[in-house]
Amino acid sequence: MSKKTLVEATINGETVEFLCEPRQSLLETLRDVLELTGSKEGCLTGDCGACTVLVDGRPVCSCLMLGVEAQGKNIVTVEGLAINGVLHVLQNKFLEHAALQCGICTPGFLISAKSLLDRNPKPTEHEVRYALAGNLCRCTGYDKIVKAVLDAAADIRSQGEGKAAAR
Numbered sequence: 583m584s585k586k587t588l589v590e591a592t593i594n595g596e597t598v599e600f601l602c603e604p605r606q607s608l609l610e611t612l613r614d615v616l617e618l619t620g621s622k623e624g625c626l627t628g629d630c631g632a633c634t635v636l637v638d639g640r641p642v643c644s645c646l647m648l649g650v651e652a653q654g655k656n657i658v659t660v661e662g663l664a665i666n667g668v669l670h671v672l673q674n675k676f677l678e679h680a681a682l683q684c685g686i687c688t689p690g691f692l693i694s695a696k697s698l699l700d701r702n703p704k705p706t707e708h709e710v711r712y713a714l715a716g717n718l719c720r721c722t723g724y725d726k727i728v729k730a731v732l733d734a735a736a737d738i739r740s741q742g743e744g745k746a747a748a749r
Contacts, residue, residue, distance in 0.1 A: 591652040593618070594662030602649035608642075609633045611649030612659060620660035622686045624718075631717030634690035635659050641697045641716075660689035663696065672696055672734045679730035683721035690717045695731045703738050705731070 586601040593616065602611045607626075612618045612635070621644055624632030628643040635644045636658040663670035672695050675681070682688045691714060698705055698713035705713070710731045711724070719727065 587650045589650055589653050591654065592656045594658060600649075604648070604650055606649045607645050608635070608647040608649050608652055608657075609644040611652070612644060615649070618659050618661050620689045622689055624686060624690075629718070630687070631690040631694060632687050634693045634717065636693055636697055639697070639700065641694050643716075658693070658696075660692055663692060670696070671737050672699070672731070675730040675734040675737070676727070679726045679733065681722060681726040681730040687717055687719045687721075691719070691727055695734070698731070699735055699738060703735060705735055707732060710735075 584603050584605065586603055588599060588601055589611075590597065590599045592598070593612075598616065600611065600615050602615055606615075609621055609623060612621055613623070621635055622632040623645065624630035626645045628646040631643065633644040634641050636642070637647065637652075637655050639656070663673055669677075670692075672692050676688065676692065681691075694714050694717050695710075698710065702709060707728060710728050714724070714727065714731070
């Protein structure tokens with residue numbers, strides 16, 4: 583049995599402390615220790631993007647990062663997108679455009695899209711497709727997802743650049 587390590591991080595805006603084994607992935611830590619089950623386990627090799635979270639503003643496959651590496655980091659999971667029960671514009675647009683089916687890939691797509699829109703509130707279709715290239719969907723295809731992201735970007739711009747994306 584390995585010794586657990588105390589880690590302190592900011593997750594979805596809240597400072598948390600947790601214990602994890604040195605070999606535990608961030609994905610395992612989020613799901614099994616912190617009970618944040620929104621990030622999904624897909625491939626465990628960083629190929630599908632289902633487990634994508636933001637770490638200090640950058641999209642990261644949480645299956646490839648150790649939980650102990652979260653020390654001092656700011657992490658956003660799909661649970662952190664909605665604020666006070668109000669869905670993020672991306673979540674609403676995914677629903678409006680029927681850009682999801684089984685839901686395994688959806689959290690990763692949402693987080694990757696948020697990362698893109700935080701950096702670029704006016705992406706082209708090509709830029710959206712490039713930003714989402716690390717996320718695989720086996721159910722919906724990608725057109726509805728891309729359209730949902732472009733529509734969310736338009737809403738964010740109409741609300742004032744960066745205002746909604748900063749959520």
